[in-house]
Amino acid sequence: MHEDVPTASARALASLWSPTVLRDRARWRVAARTAFPFLVVGGLWEIVARMEIFPQRLFPPLEEVASALVRLTAAGILPHHAMETVARLLTGFVLAAVVGVAIGIAMGRSRRAEDIFLPLVSICAPIPGLAYAPLFMLWFGLGDFSAVLLVAFVSAFPIIVNSWTGVKAVKEIWIRAAQAMGADDRRLFRLVILPGALPYVLTGLRLGLAQAWRILVAVEMLAAVPWGLGWLIFGAREFMNTDVMLAGIAVIGAIGLILENLVFKRLEEFTVVRWGMMTS
Amino acid sequence: MNAFGARVRSFRRAAVTLLIAAALYEATARSGYFAAALLPTIPAVVHTLWAMLMDGTMLQHALYTLYRVMFGLGLAIAVGLPLGILMGRIPAVEHFFLPLVSVLMPIPSLAWVPVFILWFGIGNVTTILIVFYAATFPMVLNAWSGVRSVNPLWMRAAGAMGANGQSLFWKVIIPGASPFIITGVRQAFLRSWIAVVGAEMIAASAWGLGWVIFDAKEFLNADVMLASLAVIGCIGFVFERLVFGALERATVLRWGMMRAAKG
Numbered sequence: 131m132h133e134d135v136p137t138a139s140a141r142a143l144a145s146l147w148s149p150t151v152l153r154d155r156a157r158w159r160v161a162a163r164t165a166f167p168f169l170v171v172g173g174l175w176e177i178v179a180r181m182e183i184f185p186q187r188l189f190p191p192l193e194e195v196a197s198a199l200v201r202l203t204a205a206g207i208l209p210h211h212a213m214e215t216v217a218r219l220l221t222g223f224v225l226a227a228v229v230g231v232a233i234g235i236a237m238g239r240s241r242r243a244e245d246i247f248l249p250l251v252s253i254c255a256p257i258p259g260l261a262y263a264p265l266f267m268l269w270f271g272l273g274d275f276s277a278v279l280l281v282a283f284v285s286a287f288p289i290i291v292n293s294w295t296g297v298k299a300v301k302e303i304w305i306r307a308a309q310a311m312g313a314d315d316r317r318l319f320r321l322v323i324l325p326g327a328l329p330y331v332l333t334g335l336r337l338g339l340a341q342a343w344r345i346l347v348a349v350e351m352l353a354a355v356p357w358g359l360g361w362l363i364f365g366a367r368e369f370m371n372t373d374v375m376l377a378g379i380a381v382i383g384a385i386g387l388i389l390e391n392l393v394f395k396r397l398e399e400f401t402v403v404r405w406g407m408m409t410s
Numbered sequence: 411m412n413a414f415g416a417r418v419r420s421f422r423r424a425a426v427t428l429l430i431a432a433a434l435y436e437a438t439a440r441s442g443y444f445a446a447a448l449l450p451t452i453p454a455v456v457h458t459l460w461a462m463l464m465d466g467t468m469l470q471h472a473l474y475t476l477y478r479v480m481f482g483l484g485l486a487i488a489v490g491l492p493l494g495i496l497m498g499r500i501p502a503v504e505h506f507f508l509p510l511v512s513v514l515m516p517i518p519s520l521a522w523v524p525v526f527i528l529w530f531g532i533g534n535v536t537t538i539l540i541v542f543y544a545a546t547f548p549m550v551l552n553a554w555s556g557v558r559s560v561n562p563l564w565m566r567a568a569g570a571m572g573a574n575g576q577s578l579f580w581k582v583i584i585p586g587a588s589p590f591i592i593t594g595v596r597q598a599f600l601r602s603w604i605a606v607v608g609a610e611m612i613a614a615s616a617w618g619l620g621w622v623i624f625d626a627k628e629f630l631n632a633d634v635m636l637a638s639l640a641v642i643g644c645i646g647f648v649f650e651r652l653v654f655g656a657l658e659r660a661t662v663l664r665w666g667m668m669r670a671a672k673g
Contacts, residue, residue: 375525
């Protein structure tokens with residue numbers, strides 16, 4: 131900015147406002163701004179809990195929740211519950227992804243598959259997944275098998291619908307151009323249709339995982355599985371361990387946040403965004 | 411004529427598929443390989459559905475469920491819509507609520523059911539609050555991004571033509587954000603429809619479609635479960651297609667803000 135040669139002190143001053151320092155400050159400000167609402171809500175919670183408007187058993191102060199969290203984590207109970215839940219989620223989701231993408235692509239490519247599956251999908255999909263839960267438990271028994279199957283069943287629908295739409299949405303002109311350049315069916319599928327449909331397929335996977343996550347916790351409560359975060363919360367209710375319940379909910383929220391922000395944003399950055407098919 | 415012919419054809423094919431699926435189910439059910447209590451025949455399910463509709467119990471269950479959904483959804487709209495709009499207009503509000511929303515949103519509403527049961531007991535209050543929790547976040551986020559996505563050119567044009575704050579808000583921002591807001595209401599309904607079934611199963615009172623399905627499991631009444639599933643599917647379908655479709659046609663489509671989907 132200044133034309134004259136800056137003196138040492140001016141240079142020191144300038145380095146205070148150098149881009150890196152400014153960026154650091156901006157980052158600090160953002161961090162403070164993000165922390166502020168949690169401090170306010172935490173403070174309010176603490177005040178209400180300390181005033182004992184509600185019995186402490188039902189409305190524990192935050193440090194009790196935190197100590198329950200630490201205690202259960204140290205004892206290895208909470209990680210075990212969380213691992214089981216994540217394992218169930220992933221098993222069901224992978225099952226749904228494999229079957230759902232296959233059915234969706236088949237529906238997009240073949241008229242006959244579309245005629246067979248579309249009516250079934252459009253009848254079964256609008257029913258909330260949890261409504262099937264008692265039926266699945268009746269048919270497949272309580273426990274892991276029906277929980278995983280239900281998660282797979284529920285998350286398959288958005289995956290099927292989006293893969294189908296994705297294949298249908300591949301531009302006709304790309305297919306014709308590839309064919310004119312002599313691509314056989316297999317290459318056409320692998321190099322044109324699959325990448326073309328991928329943004330939709332990824333959206334479907336994302337929606338499917340979100341839906342699976344939303345019902346899995348409730349399924350664990352209903353299906354009487356031996357381990358799992360849903361079961362932890364539900365079981366803690368019997369003994370009015372509200373601190374354990376809130377600690378469980380905190381872990382559930384953390385896993386949900388990780389799934390959404392780390393897994394899927396990364397996946398999208400590596401594939402469709404890098405190929406320029408979608409802006410991040 | 412051609413489009414009509416294609417429609418008739420696809421309708422016929424759908425009917426054939428469904429008939430085959432029904433026949434397969436019926437054959438499995440009648441084969442005696444599975445217990446009849448677990449896999450009732452279609453006539454048995456239809457009979458149960460008819461009986462429950464006739465003696466009014468199904469209607470009562472459906473009304474309870476709808477009451478909870480509507481109450482919770484109404485609360486969610488009443489809170490979420492103004493909050494989302496404020497977040498879109500005032501940076502301070504945005505900075506305060508956005509972190510809270512993004513942390514609370516990934517927690518499935520049903521995870522709160524046991525806590526809410528302890529706090530509010532079993533019954534309507536818990537179910538309605540769960541619905542409220544499930545429906546608020548899509549409402550807030552959609553209203554927020556709707557307000558932010560209003561074309562700044564429109565606002566400047568309206569300002570240049572002498573619109574004051576109030577008419578700018580009602581005549582430009584709200585209609586401009588309306589496609590997002592309607593999407594938000596729609597998503598909120600879908601979420602609350604899922605949440606109410608789950609909440610009714612866990613925080614069981616004595617009425618409600620979710621409760622009747624869960625209760626039927628105890629007595630191995632698979633026919634009651636399937637009949638209730640059909641009713642749940644029908645209500646969801648009616649709301650999704652008829653109510654929200656009509657709402658969209660009456661507002662954003664008529665204002666030319668959105669093209670009809672699936673042209």
